[in-house]
Amino acid sequence: MNETHLSTSQRDGHKGHVRVLVVGAGAVGAVLAVKLSTVCHVGLLVRSRHVARLRAEGLTISLDGEEQSARFDDIFGDPAEVTPDFDYLLFAVKAPALRGELLKPLAERVPKGCAVSMLNGIESEAVLEQYFGSERVIAAVTRVAAERDKAERVTMLGFMSMDLAPWAETDNARLAGLKSALEQSGIQTVLSARAREMLWHKLLWNVPFNGVCALTDLCAGDALRRPRLRAEIVALMEEVVAVGTADGVGFPADAAAKTIRATEQRFERIVPSMLQDRRYQRPLEWDALQGALVRAGKRCGVPTPRTELLAALLEALDPAPPCLPNRRSKLP
DSSP, X not given: OOEEEEEHHHHGGGSOSOEEEEEOOXXXXXXXXXXXXXXXXXXXXXXXXXXXXXXXXXXXXXXXXXXXXXXXXXXXXXGGGOOSOOSEEEEXXXXXXXXXXXXXXXXXXXXXXXXXXXXXXXXXXXXXXXXXXXXXXXXXXXXXXXXXXXXXXXXXXXXXXXXXXXXXXXXXXXXXXXXXXXXXXXXXXXXXXXXHHHHHHHHHHIIXXXXXXXXXXXXXXXXXXXXXXXXXXXXXXXXXXXXXXXXXXXXXXXXXXHHHHHHHHHXXXXXXXXXXXXXXTOOOOHIIIIIHHHHHHHHHTOOOHHHHHHHHHHHHHOSSOOOOGGGSOSOO
């Protein structure tokens, strides 16, 4: 086993001056934090109950039998404690965490930092915009096969890549600075000028595969090998395309076929994040994915009967009971 292990203070002598705060240390957050720690200063904002463990142990990710570890000098359990000197705030949390008690103090305490949305769905950027302003929001789409188990171990099952796009008139130099840091850390990164199109194209995969796989306990390839499930996945994709088109987003004529072909060729063994969450009895992201499509469909006057049924079934499976706003956690 090959293991690297440096604290952020040890690494700061040979890295750039970019400072990144990773909000949330689940699978995606952990991978980002460990990889970025090799090229820039990284801080963590996590649930308060995780702070002591992370200060003692740091984070470790595993890929192909090799482990990469990092420890962090800046670990916060409360957004009101965050120092103001971060350039980027990478939100690697689930949608219910994007509430005022998290976002308002961060926007005030880090007045120059860009908020980078790593969340699934099509609604999170607008939430961040309310607190940070459109010019400080960057949309991101991440593609990574990673799993976090009950013991908080994170395993990367494949490569990681990312697309970035300004939500409005984000400073191009700041966008390029984040791209440079990500690429130096080994994360393939592409800049786009079309944030909404980028998010909708990922939703084309997320709505059917996350939902169907979570319901059936099947990986993506196994679901596609069952003719009736394959037909249902295609029908769900057609609803995504119909709503997105009505909302002003362009899709290629063969978007569904290309997405299915790419899944069979490159992502066949992927266990979607919602299925992982179901297996480990964590809250499900159905509202940010299927729920968001249903809401967009109603707004655009496009029916989404299959997605509505899928959302209802996933809601029934969700281990998290309905929460009043004041009972929701600040972080996932």
